[in-house]
Amino acid sequence: MAESETSVSISSGGYPIEIFPGGFDEKFRCNSCTKILREPVQSFCGHRFCKSCIQEVIRHGERVQCQSCINEGAGDDDDYSILKEEQMFPDNGVRREMASKGVKCINTGCTWADVFKNYDDHARNCEYRPVACSECQTLVEKINMENHLKESCLGRKIKCKTCNQEIAMKDETQHNKVCPKAMVKCEACGKKKIMREKMGFHQEKECASQKISCPVGCDPVERGAFVGHLEKKAGMHIHWMMQQIETLTHEVSNKIQALTPMDTIERMGQMITVLQAKIQEQDNQIRGLMDRNADQPRVNNNVDIQSLNNKTKALDLKTGTFEGIVTTLHREIERCITALDTLERHRGSERETNEELKRKIQQAERAISLKDATISELDSRLRQLEIVSYEGTLVWKIAEWSKHRREAMAGRVTSLYSPHFYTGRTGYRLCARLYPNGDGIGKKTHVSVFFVVARGNYDALLSWPFIQRVTFMLLDQNNRDHVVDSFRPDPASSSFQRPTTEMNIASGCPLFMPLKKLEDVGTSYVKDDTLFLKIVVDSERPAGGGAV
Known part of the structure; x- marks a missing residue:
């Protein structure tokens, strides 16, 4: 029977020499780390080492010579002094001899004393053993860990007095610099007691000293002086507004042209111009006739007036017809503009819906991946359970x-x-x-x-x-x-x-x-x-x- 040399021991290096209060035999000392042997092994040359120590020594060279043999005068050609893993054997004799030796715990405050074979169990469970605090990584005696976590640990959790958020004690100062509920002062206007999370709204909408940009391109102006700035340079700002109105008018015209064929609009405009010219011509004729009638005897006036009235009615009928056509055309243009705006809003809503669907699909894919991994793990466990034996x-x-x-x-x-x-x-x-x-x-x-x-x-x-x-x-x-x-x-x-x-x-x-x-x-x-x-x-x- 032999132990597997590829296994790794629980601890590395030997035990402290202080554990033997009454002294110890030098054969208990590791020839590498010079501490008390842990899992002692003996080399072919007869020297003893901790198992982890000799593994570390051999790992760092292909042909490693025992240092103790060198100190005793061995030469490079002495094969017995070369350390080889396959020539290392557990030294159970020294192990048994060490097991009955009296030892003590070296942790400060601990009074435990017993035989060496019980030392490992005590060292693992000693209440005075220094352990790293899980919060701040400080080494603290195990027996004092509870008080440390409650009273002196810089990593213990506390609640912010302002926002009630749970933070580590060591992060309190840094948190106070960014706490969203803390009251701060606006550096621009000097106003105090503004909640930090509302400072952005104050600076954007309320602060009179906050500089805002002029749409014309002027240098930024304080909010309180912005109205005076507009009045001071009224001409320049009105000119800018006229340019914006002209741009909007051009855009509306382009949309109308996109919705209504240009040849139809031009034809309607030409018809309106012809009608206006004819109306003006008829009006001039009526005025001329009225002037002539005033100078001539009133013989056939009734006949002429009746004729003129008939022509006027015909013109009024045509004018009403074309006014109706123009009104219908304007209503159609307004309907098209409204439909275009509705279509644009609908497209925006569809884009948002598509983005939301994409997010849901991504979430579903992640959930499916997690389920696949879980199913694979459960399948592996099931196969293991099918072949497990409970009969030794x-x-x-x-x-x-x-x-x-x-x-x-x-x-x-x-x-x-x-x-x-x-x-x-x-x-x-x-x-x-x-x-x-x-x-x-x-x-x-x-x-x-x-x-x-x-x-x-x-x-x-x-x-x-x-x-x-x-x-x-x-x-x-x-x-x-x-x-x-x-x-x-x-x-x-x-x-x-x-x-x-x-x-x-x-x-x-x-x-x-x-x-x-x-x-x-x-x-x-x-x-x-x-x-x-x-x-x-x-x-x-x-x-x-x-x-x-």
Whole structure:
């Protein structure tokens, strides 16, 4: 049994040397960080290191020589002093020796003292441990955090006295500079107690000292002096207004011309001009006749007057007819202008409706995307539930085995995790981790299989450490020669304690199955590019691996 060297420990570096009040043996000291060993491992040269320290040292060079060996006089050609990950082994002897040593808590104010094996649990839960405040990130003792959040934390929430908005204490000064309900003074007119959110309206509509632009193009003028400015330069402003009226008249004429054909308007105008000329001619004739009649005897006056009256009536009839035509034409032009304005307003309303529909479509698309993601997640969970086991046994089907081997040999995906399984409905949550190209001392020569204890929903009700026997079986698909290996967990190993992260460090069999035997033509462990691994957990505890 060996621990997976690719797992990452909970903490980095060693323990402070102050935890041993009565002194300590120098073999407890890490040869890298010089602190007390955390998860001690021993190198091929015999020196001890924290697991995280040696991983960090090896990561920064391809051929790293042990510094302690160099200090002791080792040369560059001494292979035993070269640090290699596959030659590092857990030093359980030193671990057991350290476990019974008396230690104390180094947090100020804490009086806890016990043996070393209980130090990690206390350090995680110590009430005097400095923790970062979630609001201001200041390091505060855990026992004093509640008072800190209520009384001295600069990130605690308070309410603005003016707008009643909830803000952080440290942001109060900055908020007061932009608070919309705060009373401020207008710098232009000097008026006080104006609500900041209404200052824009005051400056735009009310402030007498605020300068406004003259539409003619003059320099900005204070609102209070604007009327006097218009009177002072009345001629220039009237001239500008006449230009605007002329522009509007031209635009109206263009709209009328766009609605009514020009040849019709010109024809009507010519007819009106002809009628006016004829009326003027008839009027002149009537005046001439009246003048002649005044000089001549009144013999045939009645006949002439009757004739003139008939002509006048005919002219009046024609004039009335054309006046009706002109009036109808004007009404038609006004109707067309009104229809044009209505059409423009309708187009504006349709544009707004289209924009609103676009916004709703975008919102609907976002909602559909979120639902698709939720459906995909639920589908994945459903597939996991279909294969979950609650009997402490898992048959893991590993398809596309050749693909996994190639990726592991290339260093792209070095390990595979099995689906989770359980020792009971309220039991331990477990899984397996397989290295197709081996790990640790079995790298490149064996298939390595490790066992992982994962964090479950019922861990608080279970017995710890986990001690059930674990059996791995690589199934021969011809049912003749299964490969079987088993181990009983080490109760002192952190791999089998109650998980404090999502998964504990994996432990198992780095030399589980030789690759040469697996790939032998005469074996049937791999068929149709598929391999089957069975994991069995013995139910030795009285509660059957469930809650106690």
